[in-house]
Amino acid sequence: MRSYTLHLPRDSRAGESLGLDRAQIVPDGFSWGAFAFSVLWFFFHRLWLAGLGVLAGLIVVAVLGRVLGLSPFTGFLVTLLVSVLIGLEASSLRRWTLARRGRPVRDAVVAGSVAEAESRLMARWLDPAAVPPHPVAPSFQASPSRGAQPVIGMFPFQEGRR
Known part of the structure; x- marks a missing residue:
């Protein structure tokens, strides 16, 4: 099972x-x-900036391999590893490009196929109670203020708290 993300324009409402x-x-x-x-x-x-960045990265890897005098087998291994990295990060770069174009992640679902994910996401999107109107940012609790206590060393505890 894979996870799928739904990207819609910013002005879309649940x-x-x-x-x-x-x-x-x-x-x-x-x-x-x-x-x-x-x-x-x-x-x-249509991921132009990401594609140009990948192209520039591949050119840099090829030039560095040439300058360092790598053997053909080592060059093949480096190219294979770079291709694996590209395959791993492609969906993240696609989501980044969509968010940059004004289509942030609106919902996510785990499904067995694209068709199942599409039906789940559309059903959830059309039910306004199921999806928050804006992307939910993680909430972090602020740590309590230490005030004017002196901190010595790496741990901000007073000496008597051992």
Whole structure:
């Protein structure tokens, strides 16, 4: 089972079907297409900046391999490892690009297939009670203030608290 994220325009509201025609569902996990075709996969998905960044990274790796005088087998291993990294990070770069374009993550679901994820996400999105209207930021509790207590060493405790 994989997790899938729903990306909608910022002005979309839960319970409305107006923005669903422009919805994009991004699967999380390893992308075999990005592993095999790297830059072409990014350009196919209209991820221009991420594709150019990957292209620049691949060029830098190739030039460094040439400058360091790596053997062909070592160069192949380095290229394979870089391709694995691209496959692992492709969905994160896709989500980053969508958020930068004004389509943040609105919901996430775990499903067995894209069709199942789409039906779950759309059902949840059309039920306004199921999805918060804005992306929920994690809440962190602020630590209590230490005031004017002196701190000596790495631990901000007074000497008598051992």
